Amino acid sequence: xxxPIPSASVIxxxxxxxxxxxxxxxxxxxxxxxxxxxxxxxxxxxAYRCPPMLVTLPGSTEQVAAVLKICHExxxxxxxxxxxxxxxxxxxxxxxxxxxxxxxxxxxxxxxYDNRFIRVQTGRTNLSVTxxxxxxxxxxxxxxxxxxxxxxxxxxxxxSGGAHCLKYGVTTNNLLGVTMVTMQGEIVELGGAHLDxxxxxxxxxxxxxxxxxxxxTEATLRILRKPEGARPVLIGYDSSEVAxxxxxxxxxxxxxxxxxxxxxxxxxxxxxxxxxxxxxxxEALLIIEVEGSEAEIQEQLEKIIEIANRHxxxxxxxxxxxxxxMLIWKGRKSAFGAMGQISDYIxxxxxxxxxxxxxxxxxxxxxxxxxxxxxxxxFHAGDGNxxxxxxxxxxxxxxxxxxxxxxxxxxxxxxxxxxxxxxEHGVGVEKRDLMNVQYGPEDLEVQMEVKDVFDxxxxxNPAKVFPLASSASRRDAA
Amino acid sequence: xxxxPDSTEALADIVRDAAASGDALAIRGGGSRSGFGHPVEGxxxxxxxxxxxxxxxxxxxxxxxxAGTPLAEIExxxxxxxxxxxxxxxxxxxxxxxxxSPGSPRPHGHGAASTIGGVVATNxxxxxxxxxxxxxxxxxxVEFVDGRGxxxxxxxxxxxxxxxxxxxxxxxxxxxxxxxxxxxxxxLLPAPEHAATLTLPDLPIGRAIAAMSAALGxxxxxSGAAHVPGGSGQHPGTHLRIEGLLRSVDYRAGELVRLLxxxxxxxxxxxxxxxxxxxxxxxxxxxxxxxxxxxSDGGNDEARxxxxxxxxxxxxxxxxxxxxxxxLRFDWGGGxxxxxxxxRLDVRTALAGIGGHATLLRAPAEALERFGAFEPEPGVLAxxxxxxxxxxxxxxxxxxxxxxxxxxxxxxxxxxxxxx
Numbered sequence: 001x002x003x004p005i006p007s008a009s010v011i012x013x014x015x016x017x018x019x020x021x022x023x024x025x026x027x028x029x030x031x032x033x034x035x036x037x038x039x040x041x042x043x044x045x046x047a048y049r050c051p052p053m054l055v056t057l058p059g060s061t062e063q064v065a066a067v068l069k070i071c072h073e074x075x076x077x078x079x080x081x082x083x084x085x086x087x088x089x090x091x092x093x094x095x096x097x098x099x100x101x102x103x104x105x106x107x108x109x110x111x112x113y114d115n116r117f118i119r120v121q122t123g124r125t126n127l128s129v130t131x132x133x134x135x136x137x138x139x140x141x142x143x144x145x146x147x148x149x150x151x152x153x154x155x156x157x158x159x160s161g162g163a164h165c166l167k168y169g170v171t172t173n174n175l176l177g178v179t180m181v182t183m184q185g186e187i188v189e190l191g192g193a194h195l196d197x198x199x200x201x202x203x204x205x206x207x208x209x210x211x212x213x214x215x216x217t218e219a220t221l222r223i224l225r226k227p228e229g230a231r232p233v234l235i236g237y238d239s240s241e242v243a244x245x246x247x248x249x250x251x252x253x254x255x256x257x258x259x260x261x262x263x264x265x266x267x268x269x270x271x272x273x274x275x276x277x278x279x280x281x282x283e284a285l286l287i288i289e290v291e292g293s294e295a296e297i298q299e300q301l302e303k304i305i306e307i308a309n310r311h312x313x314x315x316x317x318x319x320x321x322x323x324x325x326m327l328i329w330k331g332r333k334s335a336f337g338a339m340g341q342i343s344d345y346i347x348x349x350x351x352x353x354x355x356x357x358x359x360x361x362x363x364x365x366x367x368x369x370x371x372x373x374x375x376x377x378x379f380h381a382g383d384g385n386x387x388x389x390x391x392x393x394x395x396x397x398x399x400x401x402x403x404x405x406x407x408x409x410x411x412x413x414x415x416x417x418x419x420x421x422x423x424e425h426g427v428g429v430e431k432r433d434l435m436n437v438q439y440g441p442e443d444l445e446v447q448m449e450v451k452d453v454f455d456x457x458x459x460x461n462p463a464k465v466f467p468l469a470s471s472a473s474r475r476d477a478a
Numbered sequence: 479x480x481x482x483p484d485s486t487e488a489l490a491d492i493v494r495d496a497a498a499s500g501d502a503l504a505i506r507g508g509g510s511r512s513g514f515g516h517p518v519e520g521x522x523x524x525x526x527x528x529x530x531x532x533x534x535x536x537x538x539x540x541x542x543x544x545a546g547t548p549l550a551e552i553e554x555x556x557x558x559x560x561x562x563x564x565x566x567x568x569x570x571x572x573x574x575x576x577x578x579s580p581g582s583p584r585p586h587g588h589g590a591a592s593t594i595g596g597v598v599a600t601n602x603x604x605x606x607x608x609x610x611x612x613x614x615x616x617x618x619x620v621e622f623v624d625g626r627g628x629x630x631x632x633x634x635x636x637x638x639x640x641x642x643x644x645x646x647x648x649x650x651x652x653x654x655x656x657x658x659x660x661x662x663x664x665x666l667l668p669a670p671e672h673a674a675t676l677t678l679p680d681l682p683i684g685r686a687i688a689a690m691s692a693a694l695g696x697x698x699x700x701s702g703a704a705h706v707p708g709g710s711g712q713h714p715g716t717h718l719r720i721e722g723l724l725r726s727v728d729y730r731a732g733e734l735v736r737l738l739x740x741x742x743x744x745x746x747x748x749x750x751x752x753x754x755x756x757x758x759x760x761x762x763x764x765x766x767x768x769x770x771x772x773x774s775d776g777g778n779d780e781a782r783x784x785x786x787x788x789x790x791x792x793x794x795x796x797x798x799x800x801x802x803x804x805x806l807r808f809d810w811g812g813g814x815x816x817x818x819x820x821x822r823l824d825v826r827t828a829l830a831g832i833g834g835h836a837t838l839l840r841a842p843a844e845a846l847e848r849f850g851a852f853e854p855e856p857g858v859l860a861x862x863x864x865x866x867x868x869x870x871x872x873x874x875x876x877x878x879x880x881x882x883x884x885x886x887x888x889x890x891x892x893x894x895x896x897x898x
Contacts, residue, residue, distance in 0.1 A: 204647020
């Protein structure tokens with residue numbers, strides 16, 4: 001995995017840049033000692049590390065603007081950082097870069113239950129947004145599994161999803177407005193507590209732009225009233241085809257569950273061994289959750305069970321109480337931990353049309369044999385987001401490379417069957433070189449032209465998303 | 479004279495030629511929304527040759543169609559599988575009416591039938607938007623020809639897609655100014671098994687919005703919240719829609735009647751045809767049909783302008799006060815206000831200080847020119863928008879003029895104008 005060569009002239013200019021930053025930020029907001037900048041050398045894609053030149057932790061939108069203005073004037077690349085939980089290397093710096101971390105921006109600015117929104121500073125963690133409204137029985141819907149740690153800023157940059165997204169959408173469907181600072185240091189407001197863009201949907205482009213179009217410091221988020229209750233049902237089948245057909249039939253019957261999780265046999269076995277939830281030893285396991293009042297839950301479950309039974313399940317388990325519900329979920333929620341106990345692994349997040357699941361799993365099985373590495377599959381069957389977990393041995397020389405090669409083949413397969421490279425984690429550095437698999441040269445060119453409009457000098461997180469060869473002329477011109 | 483390409487490649491050729499010559503193209507679907515925005519210059523570019531559903535997977539809630547496909551064809555195909563477009567696209571044909579209607583200065587198709595491309599180009603979303611999102615939330619993939627004649631795709635067939643920039647959102651609501659849409663992919667919803675309308679009578683606007691807020695903030699999944707001020711023709715009252723499985727709808731309607739007891743005695747209508755008809759009428763603001771310039775209170779005045787105002791829902795009360803004397807309809811819990819006003823009323827000035835935006839949807843030519851159809855953008859945003867136009871349509875040929883006098887002109891003209 002290549003990164004651009006750091007600019008010698010930028011590095012040589014470090015003392016001057018540092019002095020300018022220290023003039024506009026409080027002392028504790030500028031980090032320059034090597035031993036301290038080291039803490040920002042990577043995010044959750046820890047295989048790749050590079051300490052930045054400097055780190056800034058501004059405490060206000062105005063300070064963010066001051067930092068960006070200085071870096072723009074000095075020609076210094078800037079890498080924005082939320083909580084550093086990215087699995088795609090979104091916050092990975094180069095040695096000539098300034099990290100701009102928003103972790104000090106954590107305030108709740110406004111909650112409005114009549115209008116159903118909350119306004120927060122974007123360094124706040126995802127879970128603590130729900131935390132701010134749960135005493136009124138409200139919640140913020142997009143809930144990535146890293147939500148205890150991940151920041152709203154990162155959620156916006158990556159357009160994060162979560163278990164609830166089948167019913168409630170992803171971040172972009174729940175984002176009403178932002179305050180954003182451009183690389184030139186201009187502060188702009190987009191959207192607000194009202195719906196719809198006045199002109200072009202710039203908010204829609206900014207969400208998912210991986211910190212390349214601006215730094216978002218404040219966000220207006222949709223909050224929703226919590227449903228009265230929720231309950232899962234567990235269904236085991238002896239083939240993934242049948243499981244897939246069951247899911248399609250449930251959807252066609254007009255039931256909209258809040259979550260539909262699929263696990264294959266390697267995953268089920270690992271979860272059972274690790275967490276002992278009492279899963280049946282089957283080829284394909286579905287956990288389907290519905291929401292509403294007790295009566296509504298009953299009504300939906302009746303329909304689901306009737307359909308599930310039509311496909312002749314090996315096992316079908318309703319939960320009779322809260323404890324049993326938690327047990328049904330326990331195995332699924334511990335899947336990554338269960339895998340991690342057996343082995344090192346990488347987790348992909350390619351997405352496929354749900355109708356392509358059985359064929360894709362078959363092909364993944366073939367690739368797994370070909371490359372000699374085991375793959376366990378977790379799949380969000382409602383929205384097609386796969387999580388193939390490729391098991392390898394980090395201590396075995398060459399295994400990581402084989403693992404990455406197999407991963408690339410699986411992601412190409414996802415695109416081949418009509419899906420995409422990433423459903424949740426974003427491109428970052430991890431999938432940059434596969435962008436040509438999904439997009440033609442003109443498709444990428446048009447995206448890069450959008451960045452040209454927001455950041456003509458290509459200083460904001462320039463090494464991400466686009467293959468380095470594609471972005472080279474723009475980055476070098478800076 | 480009109481150009482009617484029958485393939486994306488033919489369309490791209492036309493656009494490339496036009497970009498080279500600088501000759502503008504006026505993009506036309508069904509013509510039902512051609513009154514939306516400022517008059518467009520150029521040779522008509524008709525899209526009926528790019529028509530048809532190319533993929534429909536009910537079990538995956540996914541539909542892909544060519545942009546020139548009539549909306550009616552798509553809705554019929556979905557209805558056969560008991561599915562629908564989540565955002566309840568509104569139709570504007572009646573708002574603009576047949577040629578020569580009062581307030582409609584331009585001739586355009588009588589009985590014009592909307593295409594799905596027109597729906598996306600205008601982000602045409604109805605009452606269900608408050609629960610299920612707008613057109614831009616349901617759209618998961620686009621293919622388009624930009625103003626240079628490049629064929630571009632973004633997004634795809636899957637809802638979870640964070641691979642590169644989201645230009646799908648960008649291409650929704652551009653009024654044809656960044657590209658000619660050719661193929662559109664949507665995430666669908668199952669059509670509800672059952673539906674009911676709950677109506678609270680005779681609430682003044684403040685109480686109406688409070689009632690709608692209470693309903694929308696409840697766990698009972700309201701999929702429509704509209705208010706028709708008392709004394710106004712059809713469907714007066716504060717209306718809430720509940721949709722879903724049969725017993726669920728009954729349960730939730732009962733709970734809402736109880737919850738909203740302090741606002742009055744709600745009447746529940748659970749006849750499917752009646753519910754559907756009510757919300758269609760509300761969706762398309764039929765009260766403001768062209769040719770219906772008589773106010774429903776009997777007065778006949780010069781109210782020929784129709785504005786569409788988006789605000790924070792509780793600000794709907796302020797809007798009502800500032801626009802007193804104009805005929806109003808409310809949707810989205812108060813956050814969407816339709817106003818039929820006099821030609822002399824500058825709604826944006828009247829609403830100054832209230833966050834949101836106002837679009838002048840229908841007006842006589844002179845008023846349209848004076849007020850401008852679209853809310854002016856603040857400096858930095860305007861620069862970003864025009865920057866995007868410069869990249870996507872440097873010759874300024876796509877729907878030139880649609881956005882108003884400053885926007886939509888090719889860069890050279892604007893420079894020439896600035897130089898003076």
